[in-house]
Amino acid sequence: MDRAEAEALFAGAQVVHVASTTEEGEPVLRVVHGVVVRGAIAFHGAPAGEKTEAVGRPAVVACEEIVASIPSYFVDPARACPATTLYRSAQAHGVIARVDDPDHKAEVLEALMRKYQPEGGYTPIEAAHPLYRKAIEGILVLSVPLERLDGKAKLMQHRAPEERARLLVKLWERGAPGDAAAIEVIRRASPDTPAPAFLEAPAGCALACALGPGDVEAAVDLLEGAYWNQGVPRVVIARALLGATAWVGARDAAGRLVATARAISDGARRAWLFDVMVAPALRGVRLGEALVRMLLDHPAVRGATHVHLGTQDAHGFYARFGFRDRAALPPRPFTSTEMVLVRG
Numbered sequence: 001m002d003r004a005e006a007e008a009l010f011a012g013a014q015v016v017h018v019a020s021t022t023e024e025g026e027p028v029l030r031v032v033h034g035v036v037v038r039g040a041i042a043f044h045g046a047p048a049g050e051k052t053e054a055v056g057r058p059a060v061v062a063c064e065e066i067v068a069s070i071p072s073y074f075v076d077p078a079r080a081c082p083a084t085t086l087y088r089s090a091q092a093h094g095v096i097a098r099v100d101d102p103d104h105k106a107e108v109l110e111a112l113m114r115k116y117q118p119e120g121g122y123t124p125i126e127a128a129h130p131l132y133r134k135a136i137e138g139i140l141v142l143s144v145p146l147e148r149l150d151g152k153a154k155l156m157q158h159r160a161p162e163e164r165a166r167l168l169v170k171l172w173e174r175g176a177p178g179d180a181a182a183i184e185v186i187r188r189a190s191p192d193t194p195a196p197a198f199l200e201a202p203a204g205c206a207l208a209c210a211l212g213p214g215d216v217e218a219a220v221d222l223l224e225g226a227y228w229n230q231g232v233p234r235v236v237i238a239r240a241l242l243g244a245t246a247w248v249g250a251r252d253a254a255g256r257l258v259a260t261a262r263a264i265s266d267g268a269r270r271a272w273l274f275d276v277m278v279a280p281a282l283r284g285v286r287l288g289e290a291l292v293r294m295l296l297d298h299p300a301v302r303g304a305t306h307v308h309l310g311t312q313d314a315h316g317f318y319a320r321f322g323f324r325d326r327a328a329l330p331p332r333p334f335t336s337t338e339m340v341l342v343r344g
């Protein structure tokens, strides 16, 4: 894992572990809310207590992200030995320093607020602000430089590409929460992994079985002009994407997002597909078909007995997957009316 990736892991970690020693040489381990500011991991504490004593001591700061747990039977039907966990982790060794400059302290505290309260709702922290001046003086801010920084990713990078591809299939079949995202993390770490059948896409395109916050802007660009999104603000389209149970897409050879589709689903009875869109330049090469096929096979969607969607003019496209006009279904043994509450 390169330095930028290890730093990004620290920046995104919900908590950071800090291991050090007391004056008596006893080991101590703390879990802190940490932010990366001026090339160091910074955190705060009360001006008295264990954290104060830590100033000037060597420390290790660490964070990790579990990507997927791999049961032994994915690899071997009998032996327990292959059971493992895929993860990304970062560690930095350094000496704990106290941050005394009020502007630097304010920068750390403001970064903590932005990380843990991104919705705002407070006056931004500045050293000279009358709301904060006293509090900044009183609070202890510590930092450990990220100079001696190591990152480790255990994502099957050292296995044969075919073995990795087999693991992707196992993860897709298992479909536990996080497995679709894990598939994309593993592929990003080893771009030479062959695409298994469920990810097969037309030449020049690659399907992605899980999109995330970094794809929101590009996906909203694709969806903004669609007839069903007329008058829907970009921020609402974005929230709908991030709130979906399954959100998939496709990228071109340059890595640009060129297709997107999402579903909400209870995984058992009902799923709904929404926002199916292929970039105009790539329509007609069977990308839409590959995308919808993958979405219908997505772990969150594949178990639903009824999959719904609405379309103005793509009935023929969806018919190839088995979708039918609802009116053509046999009548239910009871009568009901679809009701809706429209807000806003």
Ligand SMILES: CC(C)(COP(=O)(O)OP(=O)(O)OC[C@H]1O[C@@H](n2cnc3c(N)ncnc32)[C@H](O)[C@@H]1OP(=O)(O)O)[C@@H](O)C(=O)NCCC(=O)NCCS
Binding pocket: 226, 276, 277, 278, 279, 282, 283, 284, 285, 286, 287, 288, 289, 290, 310, 311, 312, 313, 314, 315, 316, 317
């Ligand atoms: C509809 C859409 C997703 C289809 O994607 P695509 O990549 O262009 O379609 P594909 O190349 O995979 O088409 C597969 C087949 O479906 C057919 N097809 C594509 N769009 C169709 C449509 N709107 N109506 C009927 N058939 C359609 C193709 O002709 C092709 O048929 P073939 O196998 O006989 O050659 C894409 O055109 C799109 O994004 N349109 C604008 C947004 C939209 O309307 N989304 C759906 C909203 S419900």
